[in-house]
Amino acid sequence: MPQPTVSFIGLGLMGRPMCHNVLKAGFPLVVWNRTASRADSLVAAGARLAASPKEAAAAADILITIVSDPPALEEVLWGSDPKSGGAFASLKKGATYMDSSSVSPALARKIAQASAARGIGFLDAPVTGGTWGAEKGELLFMIGGEAADLEAARPVLSAMGKKIFHLGPNGAGQTIKLAMNLLLALEVDAFAEALALVTGAGFAGEKLTEVMQASMARSGVLDVKAPVMLKGDYTPSFPLRLMHKDLSLALDLGNQIGVPLPATAAARETYSSVKGSSKEDLDYAAVFKFWKK
């Protein structure tokens, strides 16, 4: 039985390494990206470059998208410009479509409805990073959708990620992704507040870090971000503007369903302040700059 053809739209910081893993696992791969040159290493490794999202989608048994925000996803799927949009209409019946962007659960459900109407299986399937030890740096997939569609996608998912969590119907993946990023953003902001307090009181931030790493407060993300804040080198690993966007999506969801999120709301304004006063693209650990302006 031949391997299904995988099409992949969005070759950013996350997308490109995921594609290399898909190729390594032996799947035929078609790719598309707004800036075509980002596909070079993949084409060299055997991928085919599509001329448009439509062409990529038309070729797919399994389509994967991972773009920067909800408007970018809507443009790729339904946009009227044939060079950058319209992928959804050219998906074939029976295909599986899996979106790994971070978008609102409402958009995930809108795609799910449109997919159901066309006989396409849809999974919302955003990702997060694994923690210590064996899984460090590995991707975890948070899946919303039907079990049958997950089974269709599982071989490809397994090529890209270490763990696959089936969390519920469509929307569950994006909801838990937003909750996870809320948690990561608040852990980092909490450490920034703790560090601002200690250094503002005249003591060494390194000492706080040392105690934190031996304590119950230690977390995977703080192992990585605490040294970044102490050094002040904010080369983006996960850009602050994307974390700020995800906090905004989490707050939008909370406000739609009437669930107050007071600490998230406070932290989002702190991230916003740093976003507003920074010219470069910074890692989200740069939230600490709020106290260093």
Add this chain to the structure above:
Amino acid sequence: MPQPTVSFIGLGLMGRPMCHNVLKAGFPLVVWNRTASRADSLVAAGARLAASPKEAAAAADILITIVSDPPALEEVLWGSDPKSGGAFASLKKGATYMDSSSVSPALARKIAQASAARGIGFLDAPVTGGTWGAEKGELLFMIGGEAADLEAARPVLSAMGKKIFHLGPNGAGQTIKLAMNLLLALEVDAFAEALALVTGAGFAGEKLTEVMQASMARSGVLDVKAPVMLKGDYTPSFPLRLMHKDLSLALDLGNQIGVPLPATAAARETYSSVKGSSKEDLDYAAVFKFWKK
């Protein structure tokens, strides 16, 4: 060379097990507690029960206090009631005094000044819990004070805790302790917000926990508190009223030195709300009740 006599004031959740470790290490031990019956197991193990804080302090080569809040500490040290106060005046010159309560850095420095004037060595030495693996459940000491005083206390400290961090001059221990509890309280509150969002949106909180535990957001304290929130069994391990007090001390410090702490301020009000609407003494993981009223 004989072992120094250790006197210990405050036999609460933390104090009593610390005392048992002091005894196990072979130090002569004198204890005092407002409710004397809490000393029974220690007396049975060889400790001497003092009739007053003054008597305990007078016997000490090394005095240790661990009481619930700043007013309680001031009462024990300087209170005029001979049955419950006045310990400080009866300390002998050359003694070492170590306070492991959580109090303001300002109070730690006030004690340090008074100690210096009397030829007593003083350490602010609050504690926090260790993290995974070998150190799980072990105490970590966060020390402010002079190196010579730390060396005098080290044998006793080593009997009680796994790690001893010398963080700077007097006040450093309490400052970093407040920063650590700010961090722990915000990690727990952040998870509570994430859980409220996920369950409010109609998905299973267990799924969030499962993903969290495989992710970069995993932390020592969340390993313990996430299951507590899912079950809703808030038997106090560390009482919410004490965590609320420590958040208040952290905010007081930030406000004295003009360091804004927006997320901490938001979280403190959430803890306050739960404190105000709860009759029983709950663990601080009960902050999740804010969304379950």
Add this chain to the structure above:
Amino acid sequence: MPQPTVSFIGLGLMGRPMCHNVLKAGFPLVVWNRTASRADSLVAAGARLAASPKEAAAAADILITIVSDPPALEEVLWGSDPKSGGAFASLKKGATYMDSSSVSPALARKIAQASAARGIGFLDAPVTGGTWGAEKGELLFMIGGEAADLEAARPVLSAMGKKIFHLGPNGAGQTIKLAMNLLLALEVDAFAEALALVTGAGFAGEKLTEVMQASMARSGVLDVKAPVMLKGDYTPSFPLRLMHKDLSLALDLGNQIGVPLPATAAARETYSSVKGSSKEDLDYAAVFKFWKK
């Protein structure tokens, strides 16, 4: 010279009385509303009921829209359903279009661009209520756009409102409207917090109100809302769900431009909490229910 024909889309709490004033001033008036029966009193007074937004817009020398939120406005202007959308395309060249809904400044600018391309003059023209004395209850218009377009609309504006503020180019009206609603929402939330503190401490809320009304803190909106909170009768004058929406638009704007709004963010979550736990449609003074759950 004949009076210009005015078309009006949206006959809600604000729209209907505005229309009656337009009629009284002698303008020919065409109206449309999703629920047609809300036009009855206007038809009785001489207005013509259009069958669709398109028909209303086609008849207009001056078109006015006032609908509940940005999606509703986009639907009326550009929606593809001929019964409820598509008004914009049927506007004639040289017409003046004025939107009095509360929407994002970005949407106001998008309409302005589309209007300029078609030779239509556009004003963003949201409203707020006047204060004490002579102006009490009168409408104030906050205008963004070009002076010439304002002059074309001024006779109709003067029929509907007491004061007309020309605030800058397109977007200025909506920006200042969002800032005004932020201010009103925070004044009301501030009084709710003050009232919760006083009554929580066991004193009479009436006493706080009495002092407030003689003090520098007295404001037009609190004169109206303080008695409402004391009585707990939250029949909507301005619905909480709309104030919550406007706070969300203000926060979205702040977050786009990187201006942190910490108190607004905190208050928005409080409004969200009440929105989430209320079944009926309540006035925004019901924010006080946050403390009465």
Add this chain to the structure above:
Amino acid sequence: MPQPTVSFIGLGLMGRPMCHNVLKAGFPLVVWNRTASRADSLVAAGARLAASPKEAAAAADILITIVSDPPALEEVLWGSDPKSGGAFASLKKGATYMDSSSVSPALARKIAQASAARGIGFLDAPVTGGTWGAEKGELLFMIGGEAADLEAARPVLSAMGKKIFHLGPNGAGQTIKLAMNLLLALEVDAFAEALALVTGAGFAGEKLTEVMQASMARSGVLDVKAPVMLKGDYTPSFPLRLMHKDLSLALDLGNQIGVPLPATAAARETYSSVKGSSKEDLDYAAVFKFWKK
């Protein structure tokens, strides 16, 4: 019948003009202030300068204190230094004591208890400013205590203030004063957020002020502070450090009784940030500097 002797401790921005009004009303007046030279104009107008708080209190039929914060009040009343403390012990039985400082309700009740034990009538009697029109700039007294004590003090109160509100038993005056300052501080902070949003979006702050002053959001305090923020001239009328202190007292009270105050908590951190980054003593309208750093 001779006029009662009034003694007055604390000749600051509020105290000195109050004293001049007491003299004008014909009461014998004894004054004390830490910096004695601040009494010069009062001595010239007929007041007697006491050498110590004790001497001032001993001479009083009615004692009034108005000092900067709770520790300053405790020092004046109970401090052991005979030059600056110990006033309380020298009050005579049957005297009336009235404190117009802003302190915690708990401290007001502590003074009330001590007074009752000694046969002294005590009123907590903080002040706030009156609003528009006839009362503009006049003082309002917020009184907690017994009616009989209020009647004893009324002639002196009437000499100093326009309105006297009897709000309940001891503690009521201070509780409602804290609620009033919470309200004033939040109104000013709300306008600062609105102004930051409007100017950050590129529009003129003067336009916002103009609309505000015609709208329901207009308040007595904003009439005064909005122009101050536009000009950026923060000569203290009411210093930010004192408003910050009163917000802290309001939050302390809320946290003691478990009443969450989310917007107040957010605003307090904003005031704290400006306090921390300012060298001079600024008016509390300078909270707007948070966005101008």
